[in-house]
């Protein structure tokens with residue numbers, strides 16, 4: 548099956564968080580022009596289809612579980628989530644559907660016949676896959692994709708022997724309701740000490756005691772995160788693999804190597820700890836890398852900066868770091884700042900780095916958007 552710009556493209560999950568960011572990017576880049584979008588819903592089939600700039604689709608939403616309707620499409624783009632992929636994708640393939648499935652969920656990532664897409668880093672792997680008839684293309688884990696967009700130059704040149712990624716992941720990584728819960732938590736906490744806050748002379752330890760009491764009281768809404776995240780953190784993301792590692796931590800090694808197409812002795816060893824923090828958007832990570840060579844810091848910075856148009860080196864100074872290397876600086880931007888690059892005391896091959904990127908853009912929507920363009924021959 549070959550694909551063209553005029554093909555009908557089914558969109559599932561377009562109103563979710565990743566889906567909304569994807570729709571905005573498609574609008575901003577004029578990507579709706581030339582394709583025929585067909586919008587699906589798991590909750591509102593028959594409802595009015597959305598209108599985006601450049602979309603002429605109109606009509607009504609189709610049922611996202613209607614296999615007959617899905618089978619008619621040459622390309623399906625889904626940002627609906629893993630449960631949906633698990634339920635629908637195998638059924639479509641069982642029916643012999645041989646269209647392109649472009650997905651943001653992790654479900655299919657490690658399948659032998661699926662590729663993880665991050666084209667500024669692995670366009671060669673994607674092109675070879677398309678040529679070989681691969682039909683399932685999946686965006687990578689958000690922290691892994693942001694890491695490789697930032698420091699891909701070092702990895703692609705085989706300069707990394709191993710690395711640890713200690714992450715600081717935003718509430719939005721869990722979805723829209725998680726963001727709301729954190730904001731409500733901050734509101735309730737500050738509301739509980741509003742009188743004391745208005746009085747600059749009030750005792751700070753009394754404020755601290757009251758805040759902690761509320762956080763431990765069970766009165767804060769913790770429906771999404773299970774424990775209060777506002778004013779705290781949770782050093783565990785995704786499921787428990789039973790060996791002390793979280794699934795989010797496992798993805799660092801599994802997905803980095805799959806994206807880069809590294810096997811056997813060529814594999815880079817990656818591990819770390821993944822931590823949820825009470826930021827709204829953008830995932831950050833503190834890295835320790837053991838390089839295969841003792842390279843000058845200036846050379847390391849040059850390799851990172853020149854690898855792609857989005858990786859940007861932030862000078863390792865207090866002021867530049869505080870201004871340019873934060874979730875506040877990176878959110879809403881495709882730029883991936885990389886800073887705190889310096890040699891560590893362990894030896895000349897050991898470096899630190901810190902990177903932060905909008906996980907809804909390069910970590911989710913953007914690789915999927917670009918894969919659609921690659922598939923339709925416009926990138």
Ligand SMILES: NC(=O)C1=CN([C@@H]2O[C@H](COP(=O)(O)OP(=O)(O)OC[C@H]3O[C@@H](n4cnc5c(N)ncnc54)[C@H](OP(=O)(O)O)[C@@H]3O)[C@@H](O)[C@H]2O)C=CC1
Nearest residue numbers: 560562563564565588589590628629651652689720722911
């Ligand atoms: N959030 C992130 O940072 C990242 C997410 N991903 C992956 O992307 C997939 C989708 O994640 P995400 O977008 O965060 O999920 P969301 O929960 O935001 O959206 C998923 C679906 O939930 C339904 N939904 C129910 N209530 C609402 C509501 N109030 N507003 C919007 N949608 C609602 C919608 O389906 P319907 O319209 O059919 O009812 C929507 O398509 C997941 O597989 C996730 O793992 C990957 C990388 C990063």
Ligand SMILES: N[C@@H](CC(=O)OP(=O)(O)O)C(=O)O
Nearest residue numbers: 651652653688689716720721
């Ligand atoms: N697990 C990420 C978001 C995500 O959806 O990742 P993945 O696509 O690998 O399941 C987070 O919570 O921040």
